[in-house]
Amino acid sequence: MPDQWTPPSQRRRGIDFTALGVPAGRYVLPDVTDFLVGPTGTQDGAARINAYLSGSATLDSLQPTEVAFIRDHFLQAAEEQRQKCVAYFETKVPRRYAGAQPTAIAAAWAQSVVTNPDDTRSLLIVGPTGTGKTHYAYSVLRAVAETGRTTGWAAYTAADLYARLRPRTGRDSEAEFENIADTDVLFIDDLGAAKLTEWTEEVTYRLINHRYEQCRPGIFTSNVPPQQLRDALGERIASRLTEMCERVALKGDDRRKGMAA
Ligand SMILES: Nc1ncnc2c1ncn2[C@@H]1O[C@H](COP(=O)(O)OP(=O)(O)OP(=O)(O)O)[C@@H](O)[C@H]1O
Numbered sequence: 001m002p003d004q005w006t007p008p009s010q011r012r013r014g015i016d017f018t019a020l021g022v023p024a025g026r027y028v029l030p031d032v033t034d035f036l037v038g039p040t041g042t043q044d045g046a047a048r049i050n051a052y053l054s055g056s057a058t059l060d061s062l063q064p065t066e067v068a069f070i071r072d073h074f075l076q077a078a079e080e081q082r083q084k085c086v087a088y089f090e091t092k093v094p095r096r097y098a099g100a101q102p103t104a105i106a107a108a109w110a111q112s113v114v115t116n117p118d119d120t121r122s123l124l125i126v127g128p129t130g131t132g133k134t135h136y137a138y139s140v141l142r143a144v145a146e147t148g149r150t151t152g153w154a155a156y157t158a159a160d161l162y163a164r165l166r167p168r169t170g171r172d173s174e175a176e177f178e179n180i181a182d183t184d185v186l187f188i189d190d191l192g193a194a195k196l197t198e199w200t201e202e203v204t205y206r207l208i209n210h211r212y213e214q215c216r217p218g219i220f221t222s223n224v225p226p227q228q229l230r231d232a233l234g235e236r237i238a239s240r241l242t243e244m245c246e247r248v249a250l251k252g253d254d255r256r257k258g259m260a261a
């Protein structure tokens with residue numbers, strides 16, 4: 001038995017995407033017959049490419065045109081994957097927030113989430129009504145999609161989440177809970193908007209606690225002022241949110257007032 005466990009993601013050796021200048025990801029390998037029909041394709045080159053792809057040769061052993069063939073294949077695969085992630089985002093984002101564009105900070109958070117989810121603190125976006133919290137949160141989810149990584153995400157308002165998780169005959173609400181609780185990036189909008197009942201407090205606690213214990217990143221919004229979070233959400237939830245979240249405070253007037261015709 002080997003004395004060191006290797007994560008499955010590192011077991012298939014050979015392709016160093018950073019060295020190739022390609023974003024990391026899980027891509028289909030190129031077909032060398034495409035190389036052979038190209039102007040520079042030779043049988044020797046195809047053999048070298050195969051050796052590299054199977055992990056028995058290094059990138060240095062390849063000719064520049066062979067490296068270019070591999071790089072172009074993976075760059076195209078990465079771009080196709082990115083387009084799929086953005087297209088999925090665009091089918092899910094509420095129409096009002098479809099145009100929300102990430103700031104550089106939001107994009108940096110998204111990059112950190114896809115590369116290092118366990119070490120990325122969640123975001124708690126706070127601010128008065130209409131300051132752009134939901135808009136900001138969707139801009140962050142767009143940035144996650146634009147990384148092209150297959151990081152899963154889901155978005156719910158707290159009220160919709162409770163409606164979804166309420167026990168109902170014929171539905172396994174516990175399975176639904178686990179599904180939601182295990183989402184890679186979970187966005188819960190409007191925490192503390194309604195007065196918590198014993199049941200909603202328990203569900204919120206279980207959800208936040210699960211994410212807290214598993215160090216899974218999320219995005220939360222609330223228009224409850226920070227000093228009132230404990231009263232609105234309960235001590236246990238507020239304490240966990242404080243530890244696990246980076247706070248983004250939005251200020252200013254209600255943007256909706258400026259938009260009224
Ligand atoms: N940075 C922005 N640029 C352009 N429009 C914005 C921006 N931020 C918010 N908006 C627009 O302002 C309006 C209010 O934003 P949003 O719904 O995100 O506010 P909110 O803080 O979530 O409000 P609430 O507390 O009521 O949920 C929306 O129409 C939104 O599209």
Ligand SMILES: [Mg+2]
Nearest residue numbers: 133134135189
């Ligand atoms: Mg909102």
